[in-house]
Amino acid sequence: MNTVVQLLRLEWKSALRSPVLHKNLLVNLFLVLTFLYLAANFLVLGFLLDNILMEVPIDGITNKLFPDDWVLRKLNRFLIYYFLVDFVVRYFMQKLPALAIQPLLHLPISKAKLIHFMLLKTVLSPFNMLQFLVLGPFMFEVFQNLETLPALSWVLSITFLIFALNYLAIYLKRTADVDWRIYVGLLAVLGSIGALTYFEIVDFFKISGLLFNSLIDYPVTVLVPALALLFTYWINFKYLKNNLYLSRISKRQDKEVNYVGDGFLSRFGLVGKMTELEFKFIWRNKRPRAVLLMTALFLGYGLIIFTQDETPMKIYAYIMFAIIITGMFILNYGQYLLGWDGSHFDHILTRRVSFEQYYLSKYMIFAVVGTVCMILSIPYIYFGANILLLIFCVYLFNIGVTAHVVMFFGSFNPKKIDLSQSSMMNWQGVGASQFLLILPSLGLPIVVFALINVFATTNVALASLAIIGLTGILGTKLWVKLLASWLQSKRHEIASDFRNG
């Protein structure tokens, strides 16, 4: 027992002394507020759950047949979907329990104890706790309305299932790592269940009802979820027990990488070469690669916008759309402009590279990706040539103005990005400048457009965006010079921040 207390204290210290907690007050505040908001929503949902269910019409179940528990039996019809969604969300978002186990392995603590600790800790994950906010009030009512034995059976079963899914998700995540095939598989299962329900081929509501009703009708079936929990816990334990060796848990999969020589851009001298290196950087690191994939995903955003019915603010929705497809990358990548280079900033400082060349290569990244996005959005011409023209005007503005603004703000108070971490729910490197400076700069084209639109027609306002953008593009050299001299004066400060974490 003593060891467990010691381990708990270690955990507590690591949470309390986490650099993120101290350096990132704003982000923490934001996260806490988001969490509280979610929790409040879930709690309200929990209290209203029986009222909501009463509104749901389902044939075959009437008040008369089941006077005491018909609401519960209605809920049971949905539970299969509930747990499915729960599992998918977990698989995508829940983090693996990270007990910094490496420094403990050589100490006289039994491995089994370490593993149990690591696994039991996950019970406290918000992904479990939030569910009790939704189902908790309902569980309370179940006890009030049903006989003790069926009520106990149902409540315990649901609890067991929540934790069984917890351990199943962790197990899959740990063994298969984050494999896109599992993502696709999960989505396929979810999609096909949805389709089967929609086309009324298989009635999963009925199946779900049958399964979960039996928990009430035959309380002994509580053993099934109990065994499921024990089994999922056991496979986790077994796996960790067999794999708790340094060589296996330190996930250094040295992927083989092929040599990539000079490409097309290298012909344009050093800046082109540095731009190519930057693309290698994006492609070979998880987090910037996620930014690129995100950009690709958002290219389809127009399909949502253009298939909507007419709205009075249509033009603004269209501009927003154009901003997002041509500017998403600038914003997402540019917000950590210098932070990306945190691990090799000394390299940049001691090499024969001027800050102007450095910034110019950063600008080239924005210009290249922005232009590619622009070209890829050409099929939107299907919705009218005007749309394409609008995208083009906003594109020029993004490349000419937004990119420059983001380059400046991204250089402001940069934080080193830890590249070994994945991108999901990763707030490392996010600071005040992201919330207060960079996100708002996404709205620049709209503000400029709206201002001009007060005095002139829509077309003139759009043309103005394009002209301002072009001016900005022509002024790149000058702007880069200013940025470079600014960085020149801040270089020592930034380099030492990067070196210290």
Add this chain to the structure above:
Amino acid sequence: MELQIENLKKQFGSYTAVDIDSLAIASGESFGLVGNNGAGKTTLFRCILDLIEPDQGSIFIGNSNTSASSDWKSFTGSYLDENFLVGHLLPEEYFDFVASLHGITKVDLQEKLVYFETLFNGEVLGGKKLIRDLSKGNQKKVGIAAALLFDPKVLILDEPFANLDPSTQFRLKDLLKKLKYDKGVTMLISSHDLIHVTEVCERIVLLEKGKLIKDIHTAPETLKDLENYFAGVGSSVLED
């Protein structure tokens, strides 16, 4: 003089990291810096390379004030730590980039890499491993080779022997000696390994709490002197 330090001072809070009145290193001199942890060796090197802004004082490499101009970057090779490497590149790609900064052609680069083959010992080139996935020792080999790639006149290395296996330590020592005698490279090397540093360097400076406390030309008895100092940790052994 190849390198000239005047009146240099750097404090972190109330802690004085470097405090040097004057230090000049002649062209072609091999200069070794020794001292315990926290003596200020790395801070001094960082100041020289304009990675840290000193509170006062000036540093010249050749005719170039390191904080005011960047001319020195064209003839100064340096490797202090992994921050000098670009982790997401293959060693070959990294060498490519450094070479292109100094106008070295692809053909010349291949020739130069042959020169480092004994140092690499077949563990660096053609491995398909990104620099960040290399072992510490192999990362160091990449860093040192990149520092030497463009035939620098001045070479600055922090703890070059640490993390290297014994064979590589000997090879590196040979390489450095050759650079000194054949090419007249001015070298600044810090090390905890007294034997290596006395062997490679003709001049050794001992740093303690940021101050130069001993400046010696290497002689047969130097090693003994240094060993006595470090065994007594700053006692009066050297205060003659």
